[in-house]
Amino acid sequence: MAPKMCALCGTSRAFIVRPKNQQKLCKECFTTAFETEIHNTIIANSLFVPGERVAIGASGGKDSTVLASVLKTLNERYSYRLNLVLLSIDEGIKGYRDDSLETVKRNAVQYQMPLEIVGYDKLYGWTMDQVVDQIGKKGNCTYCGVFRRQALDRGAAGLGIRHVVTGHNADDIAETVMMNLLRGDLPRLARATSIVTASPASDIKRSKPLKYAYEKEIVLYAHHKRLDYFTTECIYSPEAFRGSARTLIKSLERIRPSAILDVVRSGEDMARLVPDEVSGGARPNKDILVVEGEAEIGGGCGSANGRSSGGEMADMEKQLLDIEHAQGNEIDIALRGQKHDRNCRNTNRMPKKLHKQQMGKCKRCGYLSSQDICKACMLLEGLNKNKPKQQIEVSVEEADSPTLTRRMEGLKVIPVHQT
């Protein structure tokens, strides 16, 4: 049998079956196609402006390493004239983050990019290991996600950078679409798929240039370019919903490889169907959507691989049941004499009022939030309340307690917006 030739160049032997569309390509054509598609995404969405300083959220994992490598390549090939910086978060997870940070440090040398590391301990007074010690393995991803989002913004602000790019890939986004459907979270469904998240209330713009890139292709690319990345997954277990959605996405990909992209497409379309009062209003710029101090999309914290405690789903099940029962106990009270109008064309029900999100600033740290107090500060309050007494004494006595430092940093770093 004659060797199969590359479908694009026709001169080299095909080595790779593209996970996305089963196209058989040679190594060179695959890497070029992969890079060109990301370039197309960047151009089509006008992600960058010439001369812009951009921070790459770098975890040392495959996604952010590939992102850094591809951006460096494209920046040179197409003269984006970008000033690229690596920005890493140290969550304080021993045996996971300390090792992956070493990878990022090597990447910084390999790609000749400056590196900035921001630690949870400095920002919040808590490492993730300490958080897990206190609250257990269940639900700690919430803390990590909320903290990371703010940490990236604060890190970027500290560097005077207003644009952070992250390595979220198509699988992550597809997973998030499914997860938000399962959780019934319309506001997040509305914004999970947008390539740029920015808000008038925040100075830091976020974008995801790998939005349409398949995880499998990212791994292939990293492999063929011999990139130096860190493979170990986060040692703490993921949320049940995400785990469930991830398993679903992986099964879908096996049945129909295009399904990942198809879910992303559906997610983008559905975002347009979410009522304005839920999504925060239609804006002329399709990219402007509100962001809250929460992990919008996973990634960065490893894969779930279907491991899940189920606790989160059970909690939601209970909540939903409670609501249902409460509604069942409601009694309809009608004014006497008022009869149902037989000619009434409409249903008798009042339209349901949907919760509307309004973005403002956290009263404690000044970070963007839909509530008075942002999610990170709420979580911190809970953590600090339960902190063993001795530790509280220490932080009270010391003038530069971590919590206090964080507040001061918050005041210093985040420029106050006059609106």
Added chain:
Amino acid sequence: MSLINNVTGGKPTPCARCQHFDTVLIVRAEHLCRDCFTKYVGTKVLKRLEANKIRGGFKEAQKTVLLPVSFGASSVTLLHILDQQLQDRAQQGRHCGYNLHVLFIDQSTVLDEVDVRDAMELLSQRYPAHKYTTISLEDCFDYGIEFEGLSNSGEDRLQHIISSMPSATSKVDFIDIARRRLIIAFAKKSGNDSILFGDSTTRIAEKTLSETAKGRGVALPWLTADGFIEGIHCIFPMRDLLRKEITAYASMISPPLTPLISGESPKVSASSKDTTIDGLMSQYFESVEQNYPSIVANVVRTSGRLNPLAMLEGCRSCSICGDGVSTISWGGEQQDSVISSQPANRDGQKPALALCYGCARTALRPQD
């Protein structure tokens, strides 16, 4: 926790509603006796009808409502409940707001289905007050559904299209679309202004996720929520009932509905080649329904809150599903993507093929 468990052993708990009879099952964490459970199911259905103005109003002209049946538990149960409502009203000498026209779409020529002619006979014997019609899926061409650019002109047109579909998922998807279009076309031709679909909560949740997975998220409001399609009022009266609740109901009432129900066991396939996206979602929600029934219901509520998109003006209709084909280019499509390179002349296909995103995924083969 809210499983429907048959309560066995120990002292029976009294029903939480009537406090009189013994509990036979636990529905959404509530202990119910047989009577109260039967009432619960009936009320859920009639409430949906009421919300959609299908009722016995005095001033309203009597409507004929189309009820497509698949002989699954859900559509048969729906027929039973409606038949009962109509009978009750007739006995009380009250006006009936609607007549039922029961429709079965025979798919035996394209799917390995048991012959259901007998089943239709049984159904009409048990509920003789209604009109019954059986048509074949292949009749779709007689109802003006063309699948332009895909079909030839031969006798086996439909077979031809189905066998040209690239995967098991695509075949099932295409048949679903064809059946749905035929039901709507039949309703129009027969002068029915409403269609009552038998989809349960569980089925709608499955559909929500599988249509999302097939790239048809944009069509979800049309496929899963009550609303008007081509002027026909499409209603899902069983949308507040879980599949396991309906199955329990069907076997519990007397005489049971079980002899009328055939097939519709979730198609589980051992080989991944034959696994379909719809099959995967059925399996998935079967397990979610066991442990987290409220989450299933929540998925349905969520998709129900999406606003339908206004039909695109002046755009071409999709050759398969008939919806508008968006001409806006999409960022996820790259130059080598399947969608942008729709074949002009393959297998004698006319270049007239216009496909929406989801149907292009279904009908076109990934590149070699």
